[in-house]
Amino acid sequence: MRRDAFLTVTGSFGAGLALAVAGCAPRRTATVPDYQPSPEPSVTFAPNAWVHLRTDGTALVMLNKSEMGQGVYTGLPMLVAEELDLPWERIRVEMAPAEERYADPVFKDMTTGGSTSLAVMYPLLRGAGAAARAMLVAAAAKRWGVPAAECTTKDGAVHHAASNRTLSYGDLAVEAGTMPVPKQVALKEPGRFFLIGTSPKRLDVEAKSRGTAQYGIDVSVPGMVFANVLKAPTFGGTVASVDDGAARQVAGVLDVVKISSGVAVVASNTWAAMQGRDKLGVTWHDGPNAHINTPQLFADAEKAARTSGVVAGKHGDVDRAAGRTLEAVYKGPFLAHAAMEPMNATADVRADACEVWAPTQVQTRSKTAAMKITGLPAEKVNVHTTFMGGGFGRRLDEDYVVDAVEISKAVKKPVKVTWRREDDIKNDFYRPMSVNVVRAKLAGNKITAWEHRVASPSIVKRWLPPMFKNGVDFAAVDQVTPEAYAFANARTTYADFDPGVPVGFMRAPGANWNTFVTESFVDELAHAAGQDPLAFRLALLSPKATRERAALEQVAKAANWGHPRTPGAAHGIALTNWGGSIAALVAEVSVKGKDIVVHRATVAADCGVVVHPDIVVAQLQGAIMYGIAMAMTAKITLTNGRIDQSNFYDYTVLRMANAPAVDVHVIKSTEKPTGVGELGTPPIAPAIANAVFKLTGKRVRQLPFSDGLA
Amino acid sequence: MKSLTINGVAHDVDAPDEMPLLWVIRDMVGLTGTKFGCGVRQCGACTVHLDGEAVRSCTTSVAQAAGKKVTTIEGLAGDGNHPVQRAWIEQAVPQCGYCQSGQIMSAAALLSKTPKPGDPEIDAAMSGNICRCGCYVRIKSAIKRAAELA
Numbered sequence: 058m059r060r061d062a063f064l065t066v067t068g069s070f071g072a073g074l075a076l077a078v079a080g081c082a083p084r085r086t087a088t089v090p091d092y093q094p095s096p097e098p099s100v101t102f103a104p105n106a107w108v109h110l111r112t113d114g115t116a117l118v119m120l121n122k123s124e125m126g127q128g129v130y131t132g133l134p135m136l137v138a139e140e141l142d143l144p145w146e147r148i149r150v151e152m153a154p155a156e157e158r159y160a161d162p163v164f165k166d167m168t169t170g171g172s173t174s175l176a177v178m179y180p181l182l183r184g185a186g187a188a189a190r191a192m193l194v195a196a197a198a199k200r201w202g203v204p205a206a207e208c209t210t211k212d213g214a215v216h217h218a219a220s221n222r223t224l225s226y227g228d229l230a231v232e233a234g235t236m237p238v239p240k241q242v243a244l245k246e247p248g249r250f251f252l253i254g255t256s257p258k259r260l261d262v263e264a265k266s267r268g269t270a271q272y273g274i275d276v277s278v279p280g281m282v283f284a285n286v287l288k289a290p291t292f293g294g295t296v297a298s299v300d301d302g303a304a305r306q307v308a309g310v311l312d313v314v315k316i317s318s319g320v321a322v323v324a325s326n327t328w329a330a331m332q333g334r335d336k337l338g339v340t341w342h343d344g345p346n347a348h349i350n351t352p353q354l355f356a357d358a359e360k361a362a363r364t365s366g367v368v369a370g371k372h373g374d375v376d377r378a379a380g381r382t383l384e385a386v387y388k389g390p391f392l393a394h395a396a397m398e399p400m401n402a403t404a405d406v407r408a409d410a411c412e413v414w415a416p417t418q419v420q421t422r423s424k425t426a427a428m429k430i431t432g433l434p435a436e437k438v439n440v441h442t443t444f445m446g447g448g449f450g451r452r453l454d455e456d457y458v459v460d461a462v463e464i465s466k467a468v469k470k471p472v473k474v475t476w477r478r479e480d481d482i483k484n485d486f487y488r489p490m491s492v493n494v495v496r497a498k499l500a501g502n503k504i505t506a507w508e509h510r511v512a513s514p515s516i517v518k519r520w521l522p523p524m525f526k527n528g529v530d531f532a533a534v535d536q537v538t539p540e541a542y543a544f545a546n547a548r549t550t551y552a553d554f555d556p557g558v559p560v561g562f563m564r565a566p567g568a569n570w571n572t573f574v575t576e577s578f579v580d581e582l583a584h585a586a587g588q589d590p591l592a593f594r595l596a597l598l599s600p601k602a603t604r605e606r607a608a609l610e611q612v613a614k615a616a617n618w619g620h621p622r623t624p625g626a627a628h629g630i631a632l633t634n635w636g637g638s639i640a641a642l643v644a645e646v647s648v649k650g651k652d653i654v655v656h657r658a659t660v661a662a663d664c665g666v667v668v669h670p671d672i673v674v675a676q677l678q679g680a681i682m683y684g685i686a687m688a689m690t691a692k693i694t695l696t697n698g699r700i701d702q703s704n705f706y707d708y709t710v711l712r713m714a715n716a717p718a719v720d721v722h723v724i725k726s727t728e729k730p731t732g733v734g735e736l737g738t739p740p741i742a743p744a745i746a747n748a749v750f751k752l753t754g755k756r757v758r759q760l761p762f763s764d765g766l767a
Numbered sequence: 768m769k770s771l772t773i774n775g776v777a778h779d780v781d782a783p784d785e786m787p788l789l790w791v792i793r794d795m796v797g798l799t800g801t802k803f804g805c806g807v808r809q810c811g812a813c814t815v816h817l818d819g820e821a822v823r824s825c826t827t828s829v830a831q832a833a834g835k836k837v838t839t840i841e842g843l844a845g846d847g848n849h850p851v852q853r854a855w856i857e858q859a860v861p862q863c864g865y866c867q868s869g870q871i872m873s874a875a876a877l878l879s880k881t882p883k884p885g886d887p888e889i890d891a892a893m894s895g896n897i898c899r900c901g902c903y904v905r906i907k908s909a910i911k912r913a914a915e916l917a
Contacts, residue, residue, distance in 0.1 A: 126862030126900045258859075265864030266855040267847040268800020268840030272865060275799035283794060308783060327803075328790035397804050397812060397865040397899045446802070446865025447899050478805040671859055675905070679862055682901020705809035705897060714890040716903035 102234030104192055106158045107185035108137050110234075114213055114227030115147045116189070121159035122178065123152075123169040123418050124261060125396075125448035126679070127734040128672035131259045133178055135252050135668055140186030140245060142210040143226065145257040155420035155440035166421035170453050170562060172636045172732020175668060179730050180244070187242035189233075196232035197224050247666070247727065256671035261444070273416030273443040276403040278471040282311055284464050285330040286474060287337050288319040288484050291698040292557055293344035296320060300338030307333040316463040318456065318484075323468050327475050346557040347698040354695070355388055358492035358554045362386075362512035366552035367528040369511075370538060373546030378506035380498030383585055387495065387574040388759040390692035392488035393708055394563055398446020399481045404461035405471035406431055411438045412471075413462065416445035418452040426455050430462045449683070450562035453520070454486050482708050483700040486561025487693055489513040489533065492554075493574045502586045504597065507544040509537040509575070512552040514560045528553060535567030536739070539575055541634060543599035558695065564683055565635050565735035573688070573760065576631035576743035581756060590630055590747060591618055604663045605632055607724060608641035612661035615722050616643035623647060623656045629748030631740040637731035638664040640677070642740035645717075646748035653762055655685060655717040655745060662721065662736060665728035673733050674721045680737030681719055686711040688742035690763045769833050773798065774842025784830035789813045791829050792839060800840035800868045804897070811896030814869035815839050821876035823895075840868035843875055851875045854913035862900035870896045874910045883914050 103109040109117040118137050124130035134148045153159040153167070160166050163177050190210055197215035198205040201222060209216050214225045226233075247253070264270035289295065299320055301313040309329025314321050322333035402415040404427070411431045417423050417440070424440045431438065445452060457476065465472040476484070491513035498506040515530035524531060529551050538547045563569060583593035591613050598606050609632060612618075621628055626647045633640050645657040658681050667673050690709040694701045702708040746757045749766065757765035768779045773796060780795045787806075792798050792815070804812030806825045813824040816838035817831075843849045851874045854860075861867045870893070877884055877892035884892070889910050898906065 124863075126864065128862075256859075258856075259861075261864065262856050262859055262861060263847075265861035265867055266852045266871065268798075268868045269847075270864050271799075272802075274803065277797065277799075326790055326794035328786055328794070395899060397802070397810070397863065397897065399803065445863060447863045449899070475803065478807070478810075675859065675862060675902070678904050679901035682903060683899070686899070686901070704807055705805050706807065710897055710899065711901065711903075712894040712897060713903045713907065714894040716901070716907075719904050 102192070102230055104188045104238050105185045107182060108141070108189050110189055110193070110226060110230045112227050112230045114225055115149055116141060116143055117149045117151055119153040119159065120150050121153045121161065121167055122174040123442055123445055123448065125169070125418070125445035125452070127676060128259065128669060129169070129174045130261050131257070132175055132669050132672055133182055134260065135257065136179060136182035137186035139250060139252045140183045141190050142251070143213045145252060147213055148260070150260055152442040155424045160421070167419070168421065168453070169418045169448070170450065172638070172734045172736070176637070176729065176731050183244050184242055187244055188239050191239045191242055192233040192236040193226055193229050195236040196229045200224070200232065253666070253668050254670065256669050259672070270444050272398050272446050273403070273414060274398055274401045274446070274475060276414040276443060276473060278403060278405055281403065281471040281473055282323050282325065282468065283327045283330050284321050284323045284472050284474040285327065285334045285477065286316065286319050286321045286460055286480070287334045287339060288480060289341050289344070291341070291343045292346045292559060295342045295344060297340040297342050303336035303338065304333040307336055312468050313337070314464060314467040316460060316467065318460055321460070321464045321474070323464060323472065331477065343698065349556055349558065349695045349698045351694040351696070354490060354556050355492060357556070358490065358512040359386060359494070361552040361554045362492045362494045362510045366510055366512065366550035369529045369534045369549045369551045371548040375506040375508045375546045375548045378498050378546045380500035380505040382496055382498050383582065384494065384496045385578055385581060385758055387493040387577065389491045389570045389573065390694065390760065391490045391558060392563060392687055392691055393482050393485045393693050393702070394449045394451035395482065395708060395710060396447030396449055396451050399478055400457035400476040401474060402458045402461035403471065403473040404458070404465040406462060406465040406469070409437060411462065412441065413439065413458060414441045414443055415458050416443045416452060417455060417458065418445070418448050419455055423455045423458040426459050427462045430459065430466060449564045450566065451485065453562050478705070479703045482702050482704060486559045488563035488566070488569065489516065489560040491533070491570050493537070493571070495574060495578045497578070497582055499582055499586055502588055502593070502596065504544055504582060506546040507538060508548045510550045511537055512554040514555050514558065515553050516560050516562055516566065518553065520561065532562070532567040534571070536571040536575060536634065539634065541599060541602040541605040541632065542579070542597045564680065565738040568633060568635055568739040569684065569687060572631065572633045572739035573742045573746070576633070576740065577746050577756070577758070580629070580743070580747040580750065584750070594630070594632060604639050605634070605641070608632070608639050608661045608663055611722055611724060612641040612643050612659055615661060615720060616645070616659035618643060621645045626656055627748045627751040629744040629746065629751065631743040631747065633736070633739040635732065635736045635739060638662065638733055638736045640736045640740055642681070642744045644741060644744035644748050646745055646752065648749055648752045651766055653689070653745060653749060653766070657718045657720065658741060658744070659720040660722065660737060660740070661724060662733065663724040663726050664733045664736065665726050665730040667723055668730060670723060673723055676733045677721045677737040678719045680735060681741045682711050682716055684738040684741035685717070687738070688745065688760050688762055690761050692761050692764070769829050771829065771832060771837060773837045774839060780829065782829045784828060786829045787825050788815070788827045788829055788832045788837065789824035792824060798839050798841050802865055802868055804866065809897070810866070811873060812866050812869040814872040814896065816872060816876060819876070819879060821873050840872060843872065849875060850916035851878065851910070851913040853916055854909040858905050858909040858912060860902055860905040860909050862902055866896060866898045870898065870906055874906070874913065877910070878914060878917060882917065884910065
């Protein structure tokens with residue numbers, strides 16, 4: 058067997074599948090030795106961009122989604138292995154280069170976000186695996202002179218039962234490459250799955266337990282120098298003057314360069330760069346945003362919510378509905394993502410090419426930014442995706458890539474730029490603040506009208522302008538009027554309140570705040586109606602909301618609703634829909650003075666077909682913890698346009714001692730798979746607030762709880 | 768020149784006394800398993816062992832480490848199969864994984880002193896290590912599993 062055989066197969070298929078697979082020849086990008094070990098170079102045939110079969114019987118899956126902990130590095134290759142009937146141990150993975158053929162069919166570029174990876178790639182990668190399998194079968198059938206229909210596949214081999222013959226994929230790989238790429242492939246019936254629905258070993262678990270996983274911050278390129286950037290203290294601030302004399306005296310400092318985001322100090326190691334940065338004398342033009350103060354923002358936003366805003370959705374007539382009116386105002390702060398790996402990127406800008414290594418959720422945007430800065434065409438700019446030390450939406454922006462490319466261009470060397478934690482907290486694209494005025498009319502036990510008026514800065518207007526339509530940010534109003542509830546009359550308004558603070562997507566954007574408001578206010582209405590909050594919700598559900606009903610019923614049973622295990626504790630409940638997945642959550646909570654103790658979170662989740670059950674459990678566990686961190690003490694505030702918080706001592710997040718137990722119940726479903734990476738975040742804060750109300754009679758309408766319960 | 772012993776190997780590094788051990792390990796010695804998270808002893812991502820004690824390498828100067836045995840995640844067990852690492856793999860603890868070197872080093876130091884820790888001991892020893900993915904349920908469970916494997 059020729060191990061160096063390399064046969065190019067082109068073609069495409071798609072009929073019978075929702076999505077076509079681009080069938081281009083594999084073009085392996087060079088990897089830097091220290092960055093990521095390249096798999097064995099024995100690629101033998103590649104029926105499409107996604108899967109390469111090798112003569113050693115392994116398959117390399119090209120991954121177009123970034124791994125930030127959510128499990129795509131395992132879950133997506135499982136789809137290929139399933140249709141290929143290949144044992145899990147023979148799957149290898151490599152991050153795909155930022156090229157058009159790896160574009161997400163919905164986003165139309167390489168982007169990882171919105172809990173969409175598995176849902177979108179499910180048919181596509183299964184089809185890719187099935188196409189490879191069909192070509193292997195065709196090769197075996199040809200060699201044996203038997204009809205392909207008589208051949209079966211199992212454990213990485215083709216069998217012919219009638220003649221009791223078997224050929225391994227490795228033995229067939231070269232011939233398979235000469236077979237026509239099928240125009241159509243049949244996917245397995247779910248009853249025949251051997252891998253989907255099981256929890257094979259995560260492909261990144263060993264490297265991540267041994268310190269060998271390569272994150273962006275670990276990238277090492279020959280001749281590389283290290284940089285740190287002093288950024289403007291205000292948003293939109295610019296450099297007025299630079300005195301870099303003292304900085305240049307610091308041992309190890311090599312250069313000081315002005316870039317668009319501030320002043321970069323380049324040195325022979327990261328620490329020297331940081332020391333140099335501290336010695337910079339920079340004066341700033343503050344720009345237009347130097348007078349932002351958080352208390353004023355909340356006052357202005359409430360006014361905007363009450364008096365302005367466009368109608369984002371309505372049915373019926375809330376004004377004419379009968380019943381007594383209840384109103385509440387909810388206020389949520391800006392939040393920072395605070396991913397564990399500080400923002401960083403490495404770039405090597407040369408006259409004729411540019412290489413970028415980045416822990417990024419947006420390869421295409423990163424590449425476009427590098428092309429713009431360098432003036433190089435697409436084929437001369439390569440973006441290499443590393444593991445990410447957390448994303449949570451922060452890395453949907455590419456500002457740290459811009460830093461690296463600009464600095465490398467200026468100093469003409471490969472540069473790794475690493476932000477300090479303080480830079481990360483003070484230069485985020487923040488979860489938007491929001492003021493929500495909610496009103497409902499209650500007639501007996503029935504909600505006859507629901508009005509939700511939102512004022513918050515728009516992410517979509519900046520990040521995806523074509524989707525900012527008629528003055529409405531669809532993310533900002535997500536879940537403000539939950540479809541699961543049968544409100545006879547409802548109206549949602551949105552006021553684009555833009556104080557000049559950069560905002561971005563954060564785990565379950567929109568819903569991570571709006572679900573707090575809606576599920577708290579529904580609870581207020583339940584108590585106003587004298588109803589049990591669970592029974593009230595079940596009665597309120599629309600007849601179509603069968604999955605929500607099942608989730609509520611299952612979580613109530615699992616948590617033994619109304620009967621907390623801990624003496625003196627109370628239960629609170631909340632329901633959410635995120636990206637088509639559903640979660641109902643019961644929190645078991647105690648209040649001691651002003652301290653809230655969350656003992657346990659019980660969640661019932663429906664995310665359609667479950668590919669890797671243990672990853673689903675892990676994502677729900679983690680997303681709930683993230684939601685607790687967002688709600689308990691975290692807030693970003695501004696004084697005179699400057700972010701008040703700096704690091705984990707004043708932007709406090711969840712630690713182990715305050716982490717609750719989590720019981721996850723995944724509902725069996727044959728619905729198409731939907732996202733699970735963000736699903737657990739929205740329902741935890743309202744569930745806690747609802748338990749706090751039961752315990753204290755105090756309704757928390759402002760987060761974090763450390764402020765709202767004060 | 769400072770002489771450091773990291774994972775049993777002597778390294779001579781040209782670093783000023785006050786340079787944090789973290790950056791010597793990462794940028795000079797080239798061992799990148801030890802992570803930068805906060806720089807101010809708040810998150811624990813940079814945890815290493817100094818003569819067997821868990822310390823935050825971001826605020827430990829190279830001068831403080833000279834003459835002592837420094838152990839990083841890469842040297843915790845020669846084969847990468849320390850009981851804590853085996854438990855981490857078995858229970859699929861990491862998500863993004865970035866904090867896990869520090870978590871594992873803190874957990875290994877805990878178990879070396881308290882072989883069968885209960886929840887209060889685990890909370891006390893591990894609350895200096897932040898995990899933004901929120902893997903706390905599994906970290907706690909895996910520490911108990913590692914205690915069985917040890």
